[in-house]
Structure formats: structure tokens, C-alpha cells
Amino acid sequence: MRRIAVVPAFNEQQNVGRVIEEIRAFDPGLDIVVVDDGSVDATAAVARQHGATVLRLPFNLGIGGAVQTGFRYAFEHEYDLAVRVDGDGQHDPSQLDRVIAPVLAGEADIAVGSRFVADVEGYRSSRSRRLGIRLLAVVVSRIVGRRVTDTTSGFQALNRKGIALFARDYPHDYPEVEATVMVSRHRLRAVEVPVSMRERSSGRSSITAMRSIYYMVKVLLAIFVGLFRRNVVPEEGTS
DSSP, X not given: OOEEEEEEESSOTTTHHHHHHHHHHHOTTOEEEEEEOSOSSSHHHHHHHTTXXXXXXXXXXXXXXXXXXXXXXXXXXXXXXXXXXXXXXXXXXXXXHHHHHHHHTTSOSEEEEESTTTTOOSOOOOHHHHHHHHHHHHHHHHHHTSOOOOTTOOOEEEOHHHHHHHHHOOOOSXXXXXXXXXHHXXXXXXXEEEOOOOOOSSSOOSOOHHHHHHHHHHHHHHHHHHTTSOOOOOOTTOO
16 A cells, blocks of 8 residues: 655744654655645755655645645555645644544545544643634534534545545635535545644744634635535546
8 A cells, every 4th residue: 555644834844854753753654745835944955854755836825735735746646545744743643543544444535633522632722713613613513414523633544535536626725624524525434533732842823813713704604605616526547
């Protein structure tokens, strides 16, 4: 089974090297591609120094564009399994076995690590952001017809079907919430597994308090607009 780790990163020169080494410690057979989303620091150079393949975007596309670029690379290079580990260090690669297990067992096409599916200790975001996440979870759960607890988690594992879908169509800006709905509409099997998250060791999140409010409004609108979008059919030969 050909397997790859997709690591989107924007100005993460202080974190990306450690992330790569932790992924390699978990599974030396995982190929690693770092998608440098228009960084103005040494993110790309550090990633190369640690042995990762680096895809440099000419300017900042946002997390959705970077993630889709990584999955497009995985699809075109015919990988069977892909994991996403963000370059800021908040995802703990030592927990990848939990995320990968349902996919390897054939129980899911996409598995997502959730901070809220069980009482797992670890870093939690601010109270206001947690309330926002839970509100989105309630809305998305109603739409997809199953319980979803962590709609903003990008800690994921995907099989070939999931890779094909996200390579062809992946929401931009703040994509994880919309992607959860999209996965359901395409009738892919998705599950959540309990994981803990870490606080970033350096740098800062781009989501401030005001951006959190903007995020909530925009994502809710995007979800309902997305319900009227035509489904994107993955390319032939991906089933």
C-alpha cells in the first residue's frame, strides 16, 4: 500500500521540521509532501532539509487550496492512503494509528481525529471557539444525518476514494466544515476517532476573535449554499 502524509504549512519554519520528524518516527514508510502555501519565511527550506518533498505555491491560497494541492499530488501519484497532518504542530503524529485504523480495516473512506468524541485530555481552544465548534457540529450533524463532534479538525486519513474526491473538489478558506457535508453528499463513509490536540509551540493562529465571528457566519452561509451545488463526480478509475 502506497501511503503519504500531506502537510499544509504557512510560515511554519519553527514547527514544520519537528512535524516531519514525528511523522517519520511514526512510520518511516510514509512519504511526506509539504505544501508551502506562499510562505515568506524558510518553511520550504526547512522541510527540504528534513527530507520532505516540497510543493511551493506562488502565493497564499489559504488552507483549502494548500490541502487540495496535497491531495491532488497524492491522487496523481497513485497513493492508496493519505493522512493530513497540519504543519503547525497541533496534530500529534503518534496518534495516527487511531486515525488510520478504520480506513485500513475497510470501515471508513475518511477518518477524522476529534477532540470531542470522547473525554480525551489535551489542548482545547478558547471557550468562544469551542462554543462555535459545537454550534457548527449541531448544524452539520442535522444535515449529514450522523453525529459529528469536531467539524474543524483537519487530522485525517483517507483511502483512494477520499483522495480522489478531495483532489477534484475541496472547499477553500475554512474548508473542514464544508468538506464534512460534501463527503456525506458523495456517500463516502466517514467516522470520527478520539484524539488529543497540542497547542502550537511557536507562532500564532490566524484565527482571531473577530475572525472567529466572521468564520461562523461565512461557514454557515457556505454550508447552506453548498446544499444546492451539483455534486462533483470523481475521475473514472477511482472507485
